[in-house]
Amino acid sequence: MHHRLAVRGDVGALRLDVALELGAAWxxxxxxxxxxxxxxxxxxxxxxxxxxxxxxxxxxxxxRVRKSGPGAPDGVGWVELGAKAPDCRGLAYAPQSGxxxxxxxxxxxxxxxxxxxxDPPREATIVDEALSLFKLHALCERMPRQLSGxxxxxxxxxxxxxxxxxxxxxxxxxxxGLDRGLRDELLPGMVEWGRGRGVPxxxxxxxxxxxxxxxxxxxxxxxxxxxxxxxxxxxLAEERVRMLRNLG
Amino acid sequence: xxxxxxGLTIRLASVTTLVLLVVATPLAAWISSGRGWGxxxxxxxxxxxxxxxxxxxxxxxxxxLGPSTAVGRMVIALLGHPLAFTFWGxxxxxxxxxxxxxxxxxxxxxxGVDRGLVETAGMLGASPFAVFRRVVLPLSRISFVTAAxxxxxxxxxxxxxxxxxxxxxxxxxxxxxxxIFDQVQEANYAGANRTAVWLVALxxxxxxxxxxxxxxxxxxxxx
Numbered sequence: 001m002h003h004r005l006a007v008r009g010d011v012g013a014l015r016l017d018v019a020l021e022l023g024a025a026w027x028x029x030x031x032x033x034x035x036x037x038x039x040x041x042x043x044x045x046x047x048x049x050x051x052x053x054x055x056x057x058x059x060x061x062x063x064r065v066r067k068s069g070p071g072a073p074d075g076v077g078w079v080e081l082g083a084k085a086p087d088c089r090g091l092a093y094a095p096q097s098g099x100x101x102x103x104x105x106x107x108x109x110x111x112x113x114x115x116x117x118x119d120p121p122r123e124a125t126i127v128d129e130a131l132s133l134f135k136l137h138a139l140c141e142r143m144p145r146q147l148s149g150x151x152x153x154x155x156x157x158x159x160x161x162x163x164x165x166x167x168x169x170x171x172x173x174x175x176x177g178l179d180r181g182l183r184d185e186l187l188p189g190m191v192e193w194g195r196g197r198g199v200p201x202x203x204x205x206x207x208x209x210x211x212x213x214x215x216x217x218x219x220x221x222x223x224x225x226x227x228x229x230x231x232x233x234x235x236l237a238e239e240r241v242r243m244l245r246n247l248g
Numbered sequence: 249x250x251x252x253x254x255g256l257t258i259r260l261a262s263v264t265t266l267v268l269l270v271v272a273t274p275l276a277a278w279i280s281s282g283r284g285w286g287x288x289x290x291x292x293x294x295x296x297x298x299x300x301x302x303x304x305x306x307x308x309x310x311x312x313l314g315p316s317t318a319v320g321r322m323v324i325a326l327l328g329h330p331l332a333f334t335f336w337g338x339x340x341x342x343x344x345x346x347x348x349x350x351x352x353x354x355x356x357x358x359x360g361v362d363r364g365l366v367e368t369a370g371m372l373g374a375s376p377f378a379v380f381r382r383v384v385l386p387l388s389r390i391s392f393v394t395a396a397x398x399x400x401x402x403x404x405x406x407x408x409x410x411x412x413x414x415x416x417x418x419x420x421x422x423x424x425x426x427x428i429f430d431q432v433q434e435a436n437y438a439g440a441n442r443t444a445v446w447l448v449a450l451x452x453x454x455x456x457x458x459x460x461x462x463x464x465x466x467x468x469x470x471x
Binding site for chain 2 (some may be wrong): 042045046047078085086087089091092093094097099101102105112113115116117118159160163164166170
């Protein structure tokens with residue numbers, strides 16, 4: 001599934017001017033803090049006021065059958081998302097801050113998207129699979145205030161992964177608060193989840209190691225603009241040299 | 249002690265509280281959901297009873313619900329009699345008079361819900377109504393207790409609007425506060441004192457509930 005995005009506008013002191021093609025299975029938005037990475041995700045989510053956005057998804061377009069005769073056959077086309085409400089964009093989102101619903105247990109947090117879905121799958125297997133993927137079954141009955149920072153982040157990720165009918169998974173600093181061992185343990189399952197379901201993932205990070213580990217299509221941002229896009233090792237080569245120079 | 253007045257006062261305060269919670273919830277949700285002049289104007293109108301003399305409010309309600317206005321004539325056509333000097337006339341007057349005490353705690357409660365939670369819920373596919381029902385309402389439930397208790401207590405204590413809209417009909421529109429006024433007029437200070445003690449007790453218990461809930465919330469946040 002392919003997404004096309006253009007966002008322009010002022011976000012606080014930052015002038016955001018970003019045009020992106022999101023065609024890879026996993027795309028990483030990389031850049032220093034304050035460069036506009038999170039704003040790009042929020043713009044895609046339809047919750048960033050004051051920006052002009054063009055956002056479209058290349059997907060199977062269903063054609064309505066006319067009463068007077070057969071309609072055109074279904075085909076692949078661009079579905080405009082920029083004017084749709086946040087809940088109608090087919091997104092799943094894990095925010096940087098966690099933002100777990102404090103009045104819901106771990107299971108209910110993870111099952112939130114399923115519970116509010118207008119057309120839910122008959123069985124809630126996606127919720128159990130997300131709980132398994134992030135090793136949360138033992139914590140199901142706990143409330144968010146009873147969790148450690150790392151556990152909260154796993155619930156945050158599981159909640160996004162358990163969104164039925166998601167067409168784009170957006171993860172803001174998904175490994176913040178997780179130790180490296182756990183990150184390396186979870187990562188293959190997360191990548192496989194997206195590939196297996198045909199759901200592209202876009203994640204945000206300012207960590208070079210994380211971007212290189214993912215080895216995904218990488219978009220490097222600075223000052224609200226895209227300065228490079230391509231394979232992680234190419235896009236981040238200059239960043240690695242700069243880091244090594246700083247170490248020396 | 250004027251027990252019919254006590255019963256009527258409690259019935260009036262209960263019905264007014266229920267009516268106002270139903271009316272104030274969508275109104276407060278709308279006010280807290282954005283900015284703009286429209287919302288500011290509505291908020292100012294809702295807050296008017298806080299500053300208007302109750303007799304002014306009562307006067308306009310009495311005239312507005314009477315046969316000289318279209319609304320009044322419509323009500324008379326529907327019910328067969330005017331609303332003034334009836335229990336339901338008192339409910340309308342009390343609802344208008346206590347509206348800010350129901351709306352303002354709810355606006356504060358809804359606006360106090362973390363914006364990040366609301367945005368995340370929307371981006372996880374929840375419709376605006378589902379976001380309100382599943383996230384905003386449960387997280388602002390203490391505001392409902394505050395709104396209910398303040399509305400109840402304020403309705404129990406009202407005098408001017410009740411007197412203007414309802415008059416002083418024993419068993420129909422004579423509430424506790426009017427009963428105290430009547431007892432004082434008759435120089436029955438002992439009776440007025442007994443009735444007043446009831447009002448002080450009711451008001452104190454109501455405020456105690458509000459502050460106890462506030463303390464519990466702070467305790468929960470710390471824990």
